[in-house]
Amino acid sequence: MRKVTILGATGSVGRSTLDLIGRNRDRFQVLALTAGRDVAGLAELAREFRPERAVIAEESLLGALREALAGTGIKANAGAEAIEEAAASGADLTMAAIVGTAGLRPVMRALEGGNTVALANKEALVSAGALMMEAATASGAQMLPVDSEHNAIFQCFDRARPDSVRRIIVTASGGPFRTWPIERMRAATPAEAVAHPNWSMGAKISVDSATLMNKGLELIEAFHLFPVSAEALEVVVHPQSVIHSLVEYVDGSVLAQLGAPDMRVPIAHVLAWPERMETPCERLDLVAIGALDFEAPDLQRFPALALARQALADGGAKPAILNAANEIGVAAFLEGRIGFLDIAALVGEVLSSYSPAAPSSIDEVLEIDREARRAATQVLGKFVH
Secondary structure: OOOEEEEEOHHHHHHHHHHHOOOOOOEEEEEEEEEEOOHHHHHHHHHHHOEEEEOOOOOOOHHHHHHEEEEHHHHOOOHHHHHHHHHOOOOOOOEEEOOOHHHHHHHHHHHHOOOOOEOOOHHHHHHHHHHHHHHHEEEEEEEOOOHHHHHHHHHHOOOOOOOHHEEEEEEEOOOOOOOOHHHHOOOHHHHEEEEOOOOOOOOOOOOOHOOOOOHHHHHHHHHOOOOOOHEEEEEEOOOOOOOEEEEEEEEEEEEEEEOOOHHHHHHHHHHHHOOOOOOOOOOOHHHOOOOOOOOOOOOOOHHHHHHHHHHHHHHHHHHHHHHHHHHHHHHHHHHOOOOOHHHHHHHOOOOOOOOOOOOOHHHHHHHHHHHHHHHHHHHHHHHEE
């Protein structure tokens, strides 16, 4: 019986995790569940899965959570510190699915505990990758990637012989604007940007997919997760989203992980690792798919990918600045305040104007994040329509 804590239980990754746990109750025990503000959702999940504790991030909602869990015996807590305590509660596996920099401290606490962390929080490695990996090494924690691309690499990468790997190839769907001319992209609406052709995702990550910033962030994550150089990381556009990533070896062999575009596939892999477990996911039918297409990313129409590559090459605080500025740009686009192409332009301007020293603690990462957001907000005025 594996004890599991889920940070961000009411989001899509958290709910998909619990869907799989619910189908395998003899294999898993839920230790703790957390959420940001969704009291009703958290209480519903807690009543179904009976964790020892349920934690809501918004402290003003503690009373509502306690009322919703009255008579269950489940301990209700609230606040950032309580979420960190849940992350350090001694679970065999902690699913880190809190969105944004709010997940940084909980992920660090989980890594410091020395157990397995299933990582679905991009910001942990993009903004604080070196610090996170140092913590995992120091405690002996095992970090398992949940993103479909990194999980695919994990399944194909020979960790015993990393020197035998020549390249890691991260696949990108290309998003909804893959074939659009740049003038049409200039006038793209938020509704068009979030209409992803293959995946069902939230608005922010869907826009990141449309700009290809998500692939840039994934390159930074892959750099920290796998012992390869930045030059050995590549992106290939693969519209069908059937091959989730590939690993090329020095002898010319290329291993790829294929599967239906369903996040329960990589989640099931990390839940059961190093074993396997059944899922209700659609089975891959290669005959029905018929063809798999590939093309190089167009950096003229999708400059965000080039910005991310440069941030990775520069290192230090640059990836954290990239991430923070991008969040400000995406939010402004979704609000209709700036154009689609302005997102990358905004990020580029902030990256060129703000260059602090490399962070040596999570506190410093969060300060860099705050300052980058302030800088991005100031620059925003140049792009507002």
